[in-house]
Amino acid sequence: xxxxxxxxxxxxxxKFGSLxxxxxxxxxxxxxxxxxxxxxAESIENQxxxxxxxxxxxxxxxxxxxDHENGYTELTGSLMTVEMRIEHEGVVARTRMEMExxxxxxxxxxxxx
Amino acid sequence: xxxxxxxxxxxxxxKFGSLxxxxxxxxxxxxxxxxxxxxxAESIENQxxxxxxxxxxxxxxxxxxxDHENGYTELTGSLMTVEMRIEHEGVVARTRMEMExxxxxxxxxxxxx
Amino acid sequence: xxxxxxxxxxxxxxKFGSLxxxxxxxxxxxxxxxxxxxxxAESIENQxxxxxxxxxxxxxxxxxxxDHENGYTELTGSLMTVEMRIEHEGVVARTRMEMExxxxxxxxxxxxx
Amino acid sequence: xxxxxxxxxxxxxxKFGSLxxxxxxxxxxxxxxxxxxxxxAESIENQxxxxxxxxxxxxxxxxxxxDHENGYTELTGSLMTVEMRIEHEGVVARTRMEMExxxxxxxxxxxxx
Numbered sequence: 001x002x003x004x005x006x007x008x009x010x011x012x013x014x015k016f017g018s019l020x021x022x023x024x025x026x027x028x029x030x031x032x033x034x035x036x037x038x039x040x041a042e043s044i045e046n047q048x049x050x051x052x053x054x055x056x057x058x059x060x061x062x063x064x065x066x067d068h069e070n071g072y073t074e075l076t077g078s079l080m081t082v083e084m085r086i087e088h089e090g091v092v093a094r095t096r097m098e099m100e101x102x103x104x105x106x107x108x109x110x111x112x113x
Numbered sequence: 114x115x116x117x118x119x120x121x122x123x124x125x126x127x128k129f130g131s132l133x134x135x136x137x138x139x140x141x142x143x144x145x146x147x148x149x150x151x152x153x154a155e156s157i158e159n160q161x162x163x164x165x166x167x168x169x170x171x172x173x174x175x176x177x178x179x180d181h182e183n184g185y186t187e188l189t190g191s192l193m194t195v196e197m198r199i200e201h202e203g204v205v206a207r208t209r210m211e212m213e214x215x216x217x218x219x220x221x222x223x224x225x226x
Numbered sequence: 227x228x229x230x231x232x233x234x235x236x237x238x239x240x241k242f243g244s245l246x247x248x249x250x251x252x253x254x255x256x257x258x259x260x261x262x263x264x265x266x267a268e269s270i271e272n273q274x275x276x277x278x279x280x281x282x283x284x285x286x287x288x289x290x291x292x293d294h295e296n297g298y299t300e301l302t303g304s305l306m307t308v309e310m311r312i313e314h315e316g317v318v319a320r321t322r323m324e325m326e327x328x329x330x331x332x333x334x335x336x337x338x339x
Numbered sequence: 340x341x342x343x344x345x346x347x348x349x350x351x352x353x354k355f356g357s358l359x360x361x362x363x364x365x366x367x368x369x370x371x372x373x374x375x376x377x378x379x380a381e382s383i384e385n386q387x388x389x390x391x392x393x394x395x396x397x398x399x400x401x402x403x404x405x406d407h408e409n410g411y412t413e414l415t416g417s418l419m420t421v422e423m424r425i426e427h428e429g430v431v432a433r434t435r436m437e438m439e440x441x442x443x444x445x446x447x448x449x450x451x452x
Contacts, residue, residue: 002235002334009232010321010334013239018140022247024364024413026135032155039152042145046185067441072159074363076413095236102406108228108236115447119348122341123434123447126352134361137251137300180328187250187302208349215293221341221349244366252361258381265378268371272411298385 005111008088011049012095015084016106019044019053020077020097028079029072033057036075044084052085077104118224121201124162125208128197129219132157132166133190133210141192142185146170149188157197165198190217231337234314237275238321241310242332245270245279246303246323254305255298259283262301270310278311303330344450347427350388351434354423355445358383358392359416359436367418368411372396375414383423391424416443 002010023040041053057080065073073079082097094110115123136153154166170193178186186192195210207223228236249266267279283306291299299305308323320336341349362379380392396419404412412418421436433449 002337006231006235006319006337007334009228009235010239010319010332013236013241014243014332015239017240017243017245018247019243020247021244021364022139025360027131027156027159029159032152032159035148035152035155039145039148042148043140046140046142046145074415093232093236106236106240108233111228111232115348115450119344119432119450120447122345122348123352123432123445126349126354127356127445128352130353130356130358131360132356134251134357134359138247189300206345206349219349219353221346224341224345248365253357253382253385255385258378258385261374261378261381265371265374268374269366272366272368272371 004089005091005093005113008049008086008091008093009108009111011088012084012086012093012108013106015044015047015050015053015086016082016095016097018047019055019082019084020106023075024077026075027072028057028062028075029066030059030063033059033062049086049088050084051087052083054083056081078102080104117202118204118206118226121162121199121204121206122221122224124201125197125199125206125221126219128157128160128163128166128199129195129208129210131160132168132195132197133219136188137190139188140185141170141175141188142179143172143176146172146175162199162201163197164200165196167196169194191215230315231317231319231339234275234312234317234319235334235337237314238310238312238319238334239332241270241273241276241279241312242308242321242323244273245281245308245310246332249301250303252301253298254283254288254301255292256285256289259285259288275312275314276310277313278309280309282307306330343428344430344432344452347388347425347430347432348447348450350427351423351425351432351447352445354383354386354389354392354425355421355434355436357386358394358421358423359445362414363416365414366411367396367401367414368405369398369402372398372401379421388425388427389423390426391422393422395420417441 037055086093150168199206263281312319376394425432
C-alpha cells in the first residue's frame with residue numbers, strides 16, 4: 001500500500017507530465033509569453049491537489065530560439081522554468097523544472113510530511 | 114499551381130487544426146476560461162498570415178461539463194466558439210468553429226480576393 | 227531529501243501525465259485502435275525509468291463514443307486502460323489508469339523497494 | 340460562397356495542423372519510429388475527406404537529435420516528411436511537409452478539380 005508521501009509524489013509527477021505534454025509545441029513569441037504563462041499555471045492548478053504553479057517562459061530564450069522569418073518558435077522545456085507545490089493528505093511535495101547540463105530536468109525538490 | 118485564394122484557405126485550415134489539437138485536452142474550469150482564451154488567441158496569432166483570432170470558451174458549457182468532484186473538465190470543441198481571419202497575398206479567408214447539430218464544425222465562412 | 231521510493235513515484239506520475247496529455251484528442255476509430263496502442267506504449271517507454279507500458283484502447287467504447295457521421299472520436303481517458311511499471315534506483319512502482327465511478331483515475335497501485 | 344476547391348484546401352490545411360500539433364512533442368527514438376508513423380497516418384486518415392496520409396519519421400534525423408543520455412527526443416517537424424491526399428466534392432488536394440531552408444514547411448502541392 002503506497003504511503004501518503006508516495007501518493008503525493010505520484011500526483012506531483014502527473015502534474016508535471018501533464019503541463020509539459022499539453023503545452024509543448026505551442027507557438028510562442030516574446031509578444032505572447034505572459035499570456036501563455038498565466039494560462040499554463042491556471043490550467044494545471046485546476047488539477048486535484050495542485051496548490052500552486054509558477055511558470056516563467058523566458059523572453060530571451062524565446063527570442064534566441066526564433067531563427068526563421070516567421071517570428072515565432074514552439075514551446076519546449078528549454079524555454080521555461082516551472083515550480084509547483086502539490087498537497088495531498090497533509091504531505092507537501094515541491095517540484096521544479098529547469099535546465100541542467102543543457103537539458104530540461106523535472107525534479108522532486110522536497111517532500112514534507 | 115494552386116491559386117492565392119486556395120493557398121489562403123490552406124493556411125486558414127492549418128491554423129484551425131493547430132489551435133484545436135494544441136489546446137484540446139487542456140484542464141479548464143470557469144475560473145480559468147479567460148486566461149485560456151487569451152493564450153490560445155495570442156499563440157495562434159503568432160503563426161504566419163494569421164491576422165486575428167477570437168476565442169470564446171463558454172463558461173456555462175464548461176460548468177455543465179464538470180460532472181465530477183475534481184471541479185474541472187478538459188477543453189473540447191463543444192466548449193468553445195472560434196473565429197479567425199487569415200490574410201495571404203491579398204486574399205482574406207474568414208473561418209469559424211461552432212456547434213452544429215451537436216458537433217463542433219470548422220467552417221470556411223468567406224473568401225475575399 | 228526525497229527517498230528513492232518517492233523519486234520513483236514522481237517519475238511514475240510524470241509518465242502518466244505525459245501519456246495522457248500527449249495523446250488525448252487523437253482522432254481514433256475501431257480501425258485505428260491497435261496502431262494507436264502500440265505507438266503510445268513504445269513512445270512512453272522511451273522515457274527514463276519506464277520499463278513497461280501496456281495500453282488497451284477499448285474498441286467497444288470507441289464505437290459507442292462515435293455519435294456523428296464522421297466515423298471517429300477523440301481519445302480520452304474513458305476509452306482506455308493503461309498499466310505501467312517504473313523502476314528507479316531499485317524501486318518498482320506500478321500504476322494503472324482505469325474507469326472508477328464513471329471517471330478515469332490514475333492510480334499508484336504498488337511500490338516495491 | 341467558397342468554391343469546392345477552396346473548401347478542399349481548407350480541409351487539407353486542417354489535417355496538417357491537426358497532425359502537427361497532436362503529435363509534436365511525442366517522445367521518439369529510432370526504436371519507435373515505425374509504430375509512430377503508422378499511428379499518425381491511421382489517426383489522421385480517420386478525419387473527413389482525408390484519403391491518404393504518408394508519414395516518414397527519419398531514423399537518421401531522430402538519432403542525430405538525441406543529444407543526451409536519456410536516449411530519446413521529441414517529435415518535431417524537422418524529423419519527418421508527410422504527404423496527404425484530401426478529396427472533397429470531387430476536388431483532390433495534395434499537400435506535403437518537408438524541410439526547406441532548414442525549416443519544416445507545409446505546402447499545398449496541387450489542386451485538381
